[in-house]
Amino acid sequence: MASSLQLSTPPHFSSKRSSLFADGGLKLTRSSKLFLPSKSDVLVCRCVATSSTEKTVYTTKVPRNANIAKLNAGYLFPEISRRRSAHMLKYPDAQVISLGIGDTTEPIPDVITSAMATRSHELSTFEGYSGYGAEQGDKKLRGAIASTYYGDLGIEESDIFISDGAKCDISRLQLVFGANVRIAVQDPTYPAYVDSGVIMGQTGSFQKDVEKYGNIEYMRCNPDNGFFPDLSTVPRTDIIFFCSPNNPTGSAASRKQLTQLVQFAKDNGSIIIYDSAYAMYISDDSPRSIFEIPGAKEVALEISSFSKYAGFTGVRLGWTAIPKELLFSDGLPVAKDFNRIVCTSFNGASNIAQAGGLACLSSEGLKAMGDVVGFYKENTEIIVDTFTSLGFNVYGGKNAPYVWVHFPGRSSWDVFAEILEKTHVVTTPGSGFGPGGEGFVRVSAFGHRENILEASKRLKQLFK
Amino acid sequence: MASSLQLSTPPHFSSKRSSLFADGGLKLTRSSKLFLPSKSDVLVCRCVATSSTEKTVYTTKVPRNANIAKLNAGYLFPEISRRRSAHMLKYPDAQVISLGIGDTTEPIPDVITSAMATRSHELSTFEGYSGYGAEQGDKKLRGAIASTYYGDLGIEESDIFISDGAKCDISRLQLVFGANVRIAVQDPTYPAYVDSGVIMGQTGSFQKDVEKYGNIEYMRCNPDNGFFPDLSTVPRTDIIFFCSPNNPTGSAASRKQLTQLVQFAKDNGSIIIYDSAYAMYISDDSPRSIFEIPGAKEVALEISSFSKYAGFTGVRLGWTAIPKELLFSDGLPVAKDFNRIVCTSFNGASNIAQAGGLACLSSEGLKAMGDVVGFYKENTEIIVDTFTSLGFNVYGGKNAPYVWVHFPGRSSWDVFAEILEKTHVVTTPGSGFGPGGEGFVRVSAFGHRENILEASKRLKQLFK
Known part of the structure; x- marks a missing residue:
């Protein structure tokens, strides 16, 4: 029965169709083979919809949120994870190597980890137990982040909000x-900025012809402009x-470019949400924080993470x-309203994770994180060398654990599918990050060394 | 300079004025004494606003979110925490006992905790390390929750989403x-339902005369209706x-009452968001889950937590x-859209916390959680006996770690302030949970036994 298919699909497999299938149709997510649907599949899909409006099953009278209905595709990374699973069903014996979702x-x-284990054990003692922490995070950790990353930049303990x-x-x-509000994003960009804006109702519909949502400003970043938008x-x-x-x-971005960006924001009265989650990967003298730019504190806030420094993704x-x-514009501080949201919608990061964060910022922890970052940077060099030796134009890699490889004239999803099919290596299709990513594939440097070397070997075999 | 006062106030002290000061005015949060502002204070406050519109400081052109501006007061519990801090400044030697914010x-x-410590250590090993988990949570934990709490109720692993x-x-x-959407809440109720609805833009302004937001349905629950709303x-x-x-x-709520509620939702095509975070505290045969009621799966979802069972508040x-x-209404599953939100706005609960959750649901863990709950239930009895012996009308306590004490004709915030001032015991003013809570004070049973006994002694002294 068609309607039971819909109901029995587990939620985590029921993401909407990806942009590869943007022209419509039903995708059988647990099929061992990806396929483009025929017209008859689409008709089957319509039958389900008709059946549910005829109330063979009970539906509430609560309308679906129109903003969520606007979302064009499943969130990129679960979608890739789903395709990886489908590939593993097809090739159960393949040694699949993931250079895809950027997972440490x-x-x-x-x-x-010792600090986190110690904190765990302490929670079983009367002296060491604590319940609700401050929603804004542990005072010591806030202070340590302020002094470690913003020591000379005028950012204080009370400016730092700890997150999960x-x-x-x-x-x-x-x-x-x-x-x-109206938002601008780099194009290509991390999809959460756009998707969360769509969910909030900031945007128009997805426009298939240009692969963009209405009312978002996509700032094209490509090799021609050195990956920095032409702000004029x-x-x-x-x-x-x-x-x-x-x-x-x-x-x-260089210091000069970020100075332009801050001036641009100031001229327009805009707020920059600066994501510095990869700052520790910078090798040259590019700023590690937007607050290195004079005047940035009046127009910017900064988000960051331990995920890619200490392997804290989980x-x-x-x-x-x-x-x-x-x-x-009315003179009230943005921090005050963020604090209200944190107090209403969040209850602080796990106290055990926060104990880990404090250990990260000890002198021994900082050295250890530097080693982790250094290891992934060596991986990055191997990947850059691989694609360069094959004659591709390769970007990134120097200041980030991501390598951005150009496949001019080809569809990113096709390249993704070809690499997966022929080498069992998972990458990320550039167009998943916005229309400006079309023709590129992102290769992540997070992986065991032997896997990076093996992936390199297989890629050299494929593209030789 | 007046404007520097505004800027130097740390965000976590800058919550808006509470409903106690709903008639307006500036509150000096770090003063050692609470006070109602004189007219001249209000004028100072206006000077700040004038000065900022005269651009002595730079402001962006980004307007403040009008929904957040609607919020009448600081989120209740940080507000109480702030008042507790102010009290401790005033009486630095007092032994303050908190029966306020419901903190374990x-x-x-x-x-x-041993399971969490073990998981922490494993994360330092090649075999035990894991990065991003599924946004929906660990499959084993989802399965264990489904079988432990919903074993006979038709709720499956894939229906469970793990949260922080x-x-x-x-x-x-x-x-x-x-x-x-339009929401209904019990009155009184946990403030996060209302406040998050205000932030989402579901409501009108706060109406001071009735102490309610426009476009929210407040379902009065009081001793007269047995704390269950008159659904007619x-x-x-x-x-x-x-x-x-x-x-x-x-x-x-009893089985009969919840059956009425489910029928009411079904008749109206409404969705019930059922919060069962205290279900393990139930002593009688009241349902532990809304899904015990036939037909509830078509009109309800359920949220719950390990916080009050295992002391997981932190x-x-x-x-x-x-x-x-x-x-x-269009026949699409709610779970599908929740899954999309979880994938876009969340990255799963901490893997260490999830290892703890799995240990909670082992047979040894379940027994240990039962002991924790039993301990707090003994505290509850002490508190109920205390107020009952003093001649108060006392509600709750039997099936929950909260005791709801009636002070007819008095302001909740006044009672809160009197108890704090004279006994150094922190409670929660009932009106903080909605206008239906006026005249009540909530006393939480979370506390060390000696503190509960000491609080009992002091309360008996005050109200004898």
């Missing part, structure tokens, strides 16, 4: 700004999401720095 | 439903938040169960 693979340094990761704070920031052509928006070193292009810990100088 | 105090059972706590999922659920007088809303055992009244772990049968 190396163990967390012992100095950090940058992605979570992006949505909380969207709650602060609400539906009536960008109209004013309220909010500018800016990620540097950039995910996915791996490009870090432990969940990050932060947002909001200077007291950052004010809404 | 007893150590987490060793079987649970019920409060966080309330806001994520609000993102699912969006701005264009309640108009249809899209969403019905329903917490049972209730925070703050401590009352658990560890952060909860879940939401969304049956596949729960459908929007």
Whole structure:
């Protein structure tokens, strides 16, 4: 029965169709083979809809949120994870190597996990137990982040809000700004900025011809402009999401470029949401924080994370720095409203994760994190060398754990599918990051060394 | 300089004025004494506003979110925490006992913290390391929750979404439903339902005369109706938040009452967001889950938490169960859109906390959690006996760790202030939970036994 198919699909497999299938149709997610649907499949799909409006099953009278209905595709990374699973069903014996979703693979340094284990055990003692922490995070950790990353930059303990990761704070920031702001994003960009804006109701519908949502300003970043937007052509928006070193292009903006960006925001009265989650990967003298730019505290806030420094992707810990100088048009501080959102929609990051964060910022922890970052940077070099030796134009890699490889004239999803099919290596199709990513593939440097070397071998075989 | 006062106020002290000061004015939050402002203070405050519009400081052109501006007061619990701090400044030698914010105090059972410590250490090994987990949570934990709490009720592993706590999922659920739904809440109720609805833009302004937001249906629950609303007088809303055992009244709805509620939702095509975070405290045969009521899966979802069972208020772990049968008016499953929000706005609960959750649901863990709950229930009896012996009308307590004490004709905030001033015991003013809580004070049973006994002694002294 068609309707039972719909109901029995587990939620985590029921993501909407990806942009590969943007022209419509039903996708059988548990099929062992990806396929484009025939016309008859589409008709079957319509039968389900008809059946449900005929009330063979009970439906509430609550309308679906029109903003969520606007979302064009499943969130990119679960979609890739789903395709990887489908591939593994098809080739159960294949050694699949994931250089896709940017997931860390190396163990967390012992100095950090020991601190978390100690904190866990303490929670079983009368002296060591604690319940609700401050929603804004542990005072010591806030202080340590302020002094470690913003020591000379005038960012204080009380400006730091501890989070369970940058992605979570992006949505909380969207709650602060609400539906009536207009956002700009780099194109290509990390999809959570756009998707969370769509969910908040900031955008128009997805326009299939240009692969963009209405009312978002997409600031094209490509090799021609050195991956920094031509700000003279960008109209004013309220909010500018800016990620540097950039995910996915791996490009870090220079001091001169960021100075331009801050001046642009100041001229327009815009707020920059600066994502510095990869700052520790910077090798050259590009700024590690937007607050290195004079005047930035009046127009910018910064989100960051321990995920890619200490392997905390699963432990969940990050932060947002909001200077007291950052004010809404009515003169009220942005930090005050963010604080209200944090108190209403969040209850603080796990106290055990926060103990880990504090250990990360000890002198031993900082050294250990540096080693982790250094290891992934060596991986990055191997990947850059691989694609360069094959004659591809390769970007990123120097200041970020991402390598951005150009396949001119080809569809990103086709390249993704070819690489997966022929080498069992998972990458990320560039167009998943926005229309400006079309023709590129992002290769992540997170992986065990032997897997990186093996992937390199297979890629050389494929593209030789 | 007046404007520097505004800028130097740390965000976590800058919550808006509470309803105690609802008639306006500036509150000096770090003063050692609470006071109502004189007219001249208000004028100072206006000077700040004038000065900022005269651009002595830079302001962006980004307007403040009008929905956040609607919020009448600081989120209740940080506000109480702030008042407690002010009291401790005033009486630095007082032994302040908090029976206020419902924060757990007893150590987490060793079987649970040992599992978390083990998981922490594993993260330092190649075999035990893991990065991003599924956004929906660990499959084993989802399965264990489904079988432990919903074994006979038709809720499956894939219906369970692991969260970092019920409060966080309330806001994520609000993102699912969006701005264009109307909500109903019990009155009094846990403030996060209302506040998150205000932030989403579902409501009108706060109406000071009735102490309610426009466009929210407040379902009065008081001793006269046995703390269950008279549904014959309640108009249809899209969403019905329903917490049972209730925070703050401590009352658990009976099977008959919940059957009425489910029928009411079905007749209206409404969705019940059922909060069962205190279900393990139930002593009688009241349902532990809304899904015990036949037909509930078509009209309800359920949020819950390990916070009050295992002392996880700081560890952060909860879940939401969304049956596949729960459908929007267009026949699409609610779980599908919640999954999309979880994937976009969340990255899963901490893997260490999730290991703790799995240990909670082992046979040893379940027994240990039962002991923790039993301990707090003994505290509850002491508090009930204390107020009963003093001649107060006392509600709740039997099925919940909250005791709801009636002070007829008095302001809740006045009673709160008197108890704090004269006994150094922190309670929670009932009116902080809605206008229906006026004249009541909530006393939480979370505390060390000696503190509960000491508080009892002091209260007997005060009210003898």
